[in-house]
Amino acid sequence: MDQTYDVIVIGAGPVGENAAGRASATGLSVAVVEAELVGGECSYWACIPSKTLLRPGAVRAAARATPGVADPGPLDAAAVLAWRDRMTGEGDDSGQEKWLESVGVALVRGHGRLVGERKVEVTPEPGSVDDGGTHLLHARCAVIVATGSAPVLPPVPGLAAANPWTSREATAAEQVPESLVILGGGVVGCEMATAYADLGSRVTLVARSGLLSGAERFAGDAVTDALREAGVDVRLGAEVTEVSRPEVGGPVTVTVEDGRGTEQVTAAELLVATGRRPRTGDAGLDTVGLATDAPLTTDDSMAVEGASRAAGGRPWLFACGDVTGRVAMTHQGKYEGRVAGDVVATLYGPDNGGSELPPPGSRAWTRYAATADHGAQTQVVFTRPQVASVGPTEAEARDAGLPVRAVAYDLSAVAGAGVTSPEYGGRAQVLVDTEREVIVGATFVGPDAGEMLHAATIAVVGEVPLGRLWHAVPAFPTVSEVWLRFGEEYGL
Structure with missing residues (x-):
């Protein structure tokens, strides 16, 4: 069965x-190809379930820190996991499928791979309702x-051989293991250490360097202290050199080496959270002259560099999200997806006669360029305390040659902090x-720090002069009053 659409998207995650x-908003016919669940990693195995697992512990901690509120006691792990299941739809993606239908996008289930210029071969899962054999989709335009x-x-x-957990198994677990070893001190490792410690696991976290090494040092230090206070055995400057699991589903033993020597740690489960790589190996990139073992490099219009051009010199191959290796976060990938969709609509949409994009640097170009990927990447780590950031760290800014001054403030000294909790602490x-x-x-490092991030993001993206920002009066008594303190510390 061959079908033709104006645009074919491989991957039906949020990106x-x-x-x-x-x-599709401009009238182009669009098909999206998905081998697993519509909604992708974020909806079922990443953002949504992980933040659901983390929320009850945060609420309990806030209650315990608030005078006059009865101690809520331990978490009901079964109830937390059941809430997680409700939030992920228990693996039912029919709602996501209906959304695609509502915006006029056709869903083709199966594994999609390029087999030539503007040609996508789709292989349905064996035994699925869509298993009618491999078929070919043709894209008139792009x-x-x-693929994430x-x-x-x-x-x-x-x-x-030990069959460890990855982030998927950690966020989809049907029961809480009595003990858990986590390998990796990045976002996934720190968030899952927080969640499973809250749920009652005895957690050991092994990291080769400090935690959250891509963030400011004070952020990683704060998370390290908090995890240890919560009972997590955090081992920094350590490596796992060997893993043994004699019985399938049985205990797993890891050999840990650090400055103190070598020790074996045995736990019910092992989570490996040491990073991810773009999923390009089975995308058929070799059929269009591209490498299969590297990210898809794109320009700021999200057109793939090195790919051939269609008639008139217009690009036909685009990429967005983790597969590009630009910024591996869902919200940034969705942003790139919006850019890619708008660019394709501009180049090939019925209302513009196949016009070229505005020239780079022009005011109109800003609509079609993924510039936030260069200087305004945002991230929230939902540990306790939360870590929220936008733009480079101080070290990264200095390495880039920017003449920066770091202006810091203790959040516990802001009037709104004491109203929130007598134990409120953090740093901005x-x-x-x-x-x-x-x-x-x-x-920003502190309780619910992610809610303070967007004001900073607007200031960074808008390049708001400090002289104007001084007139953005923060409400009292809120923690956001820290913005007034920044100005005072700087000398305004």
């Missing part, structure tokens, strides 16, 4: 959904690759470009 929706990323297992002897820091006197980066 592919955004690209497909934007492209193909957008949004996959977890990486480091080459530790015995690790693969902004990076000021001293030549232009605009904020280029910010980090």
